[in-house]
Amino acid sequence: MSENATFQIHYFSTASAYTGKSTERLPAPLPVARLFDVLEERYPGMRKAVLGSCGLSVGDEYVDLDAELGVGQSSEGRVVIKEGEEVAVIPPVSSG
Known part of the structure; x- marks a missing residue:
């Protein structure tokens, strides 16, 4: 992996x-579990205003944020975002 x-x-x-x-x-690399901390450091208040209700995808796969962030009993996953990958922060979609 390169320095940059x-x-x-x-x-x-x-x-x-x-x-x-x-x-x-x-x-990169960056564990998904650390991503929200990094974004909160860059954009203070973002965790509460946006990240608490959003979805996240790494590549073409949605990430189980409860598992990654340690919510509940699951300890599965531990997704690491690798060099060159694409991540999307997806706010909740309303229906009606």
Whole structure:
């Protein structure tokens, strides 16, 4: 892995409005369990305003955030975002 290894993160809807960006690059590798901490450091208040109710995908796969963030009994997963991967922060979709 190179010294400047990164992954690309895409922000949609409220996540994009909060960050003022639609995409940016972050250092890789990064465990999904640490991603929200990194985003909170960059964008104070983002965890409560956006991340608490969003979904997350790494590549083409949705991530089980409860498992990754240690909510409940599950300790499965432990997804690590690797160099070159694409991550999407997806706010909840309303129906009606």
